[in-house]
Structures are given as C-alpha cells and as structure tokens.
Amino acid sequence: DVKVTQSSRYLVKRTGEKVFLECVQDMDHENMFWYRQDPGLGLRLIYFSYDVKMKEKGDIPEGYSVSREKKERFSLILESASTNQTSMYLCASGRLAGGHTQYFGPGTRLTVL
Amino acid sequence: AQTVTQSQPEMSVQEAETVTLSCTYDTSESDYYLFWYKQPPSRQMILVIRQEAYKQQNATENRFSVNFQKAAKSFSLKISDSQLGDAAMYFCAYRNSDYGQNFVFGPGTRLSVLP
Numbered sequence: 001d002v003k004v005t006q007s008s009r010y011l012v013k014r015t016g017e018k019v020f021l022e023c024v025q026d027m028d029h030e031n032m033f034w035y036r037q038d039p040g041l042g043l044r045l046i047y048f049s050y051d052v053k054m055k056e057k058g059d060i061p062e063g064y065s066v067s068r069e070k071k072e073r074f075s076l077i078l079e080s081a082s083t084n085q086t087s088m089y090l091c092a093s094g095r096l097a098g099g100h101t102q103y104f105g106p107g108t109r110l111t112v113l
Numbered sequence: 114a115q116t117v118t119q120s121q122p123e124m125s126v127q128e129a130e131t132v133t134l135s136c137t138y139d140t141s142e143s144d145y146y147l148f149w150y151k152q153p154p155s156r157q158m159i160l161v162i163r164q165e166a167y168k169q170q171n172a173t174e175n176r177f178s179v180n181f182q183k184a185a186k187s188f189s190l191k192i193s194d195s196q197l198g199d200a201a202m203y204f205c206a207y208r209n210s211d212y213g214q215n216f217v218f219g220p221g222t223r224l225s226v227l228p
Binding site: 041042099101104 | 119150158165208215216218219
C-alpha cells in the first residue's frame with residue numbers, strides 16, 4: 001500500500017513562530033503537493049514539486065515556502081505564522097502522468113494563536 | 114483556468130438508499146480525467162472512482178458509479194445501498210491529461226447517512 005505520512009496530526013503554534021510541516025511518501029512518486037483545506041473552499045494548492053529541488057507555486061503560496069531535498073520528503077514552511085494560517089494542511093504525492101491519482105497523508109491541523 | 118463546482122454543500126441519505134452527488138466543471142480541454150475522493154471524519158482522503166474523458170462508458174466501483182456527461186461538463190457520483198461508513202466529505206476533482214498537470218478540486222459535499 002502507498003503510504004504518505006505527515007509529521008504531526010495536531011500542532012499549536014504562536015503568531016510569529018516558524019513552523020515546519022513534513023511529509024514523506026514511500027512510493028517513489030515524482031510529484032508531491034501541499035494543500036490547505038478550509039470549510040467551503042475545498043482544497044487549495046499551496047506549492048507542488050515535480051522533482052528533487054524543484055518547486056512551483058500553486059494558487060495560494062503567499063506566506064509559505066517549501067523544500068524538497070530528497071525525492072521522498074517534501075516540507076512546508078511557515079516563516080512567520082499568522083492566525084489566518086490556522087487550517088488543515090494536506091500533503092499528497094503521485095505520478096506525473098495525468099491519469100494517475102494522488103495519495104494523501106492524514107493531514108495536520110495547525111492552530112496559530 | 115479550470116474550475117470545479119459542487120452545488121450541494123451538505124446532503125443526507127437513509128441507510129440502504131441511493132444518493133447522487135453533483136459536480137460540474139469548466140474546461141476547454143478535450144482530454145482530461147475526473148475523480149471523486151472521499152474524506153471520512155478524521156481519516157485520510159482516498160480515491161473513490163476515476164473517469165477518463167475519452168471513455169464514454171461510465172466508471173463503476175462496486176456500489177459507486179458515475180454519470181459522466183461530457184457535453185454538459187457534468188460528473189455526478191451515485192452511491193447505491195448507502196452504508197453508515199459512506200458518511201464523509203466527498204470532493205470532485207479534475208486533472209488535465211498533460212504530463213505533470215495539477216488537480217483542481219471542488220469545495221466538497223458533506224454526506225450524512227441516517228440509520
């Protein structure tokens with residue numbers, strides 16, 4: 001079975017803190033994604049990566065950065081957390097070809113106080 | 114840019130009954146893929162069913178089937194013989210067939226199953 005794991009299920013941080021969310025996949029997928037999930041808005045793409053050290057901005061990259069030093073690991077970084085970044089963060093991985101699905105991690109519910 | 118719309122924020126169905134979740138999308142492409150994902154409460158999102166746009170035949174996976182109307186850009190999900198475990202958020206998603214394209218998700222429909 002494909003496994004996508006995220007470093008934390010729940011995280012509470014204070015405004016201004018630097019926050020790291022990590023994602024690891026074990027299927028040698030080229031693509032990895034970070035989404036933000038908010039009620040009524042569905043999933044919005046923050047960043048994605050199609051190869052090691054490659055990254056592309058998604059729909060809402062402001063306030064976030066990413067790092068992909070190894071193929072299996074994709075990190076999301078909040079340089080200075082703000083209360084409007086309180087959300088559920090989902091990581092996903094998948095193959096590059098269009099017909100392939102994504103596989104999701106369990107999500108990290110981040111609360112910024 | 115492609116968009117995906119799910120017009121039903123919430124739905125409910127009686128156990129053992131059938132329910133249909135709606136999804137419409139907007140694209141100028143002719144070749145693409147459509148997906149339904151299920152996200153149970155506090156659990157991981159998983160793929161329910163997938164449809165290739167070039168296939169006229171509607172996809173089916175056990176109790177789950179789709180009604181794909183390409184001209185109308187409609188992609189509804191039918192759940193037959195609903196079970197309590199079907200209660201979840203359901204997301205419709207679109208992906209171009211081009212290599213490396215991203216997914217576009219709808220806002221989701223929360224399905225409740227009543228015993």
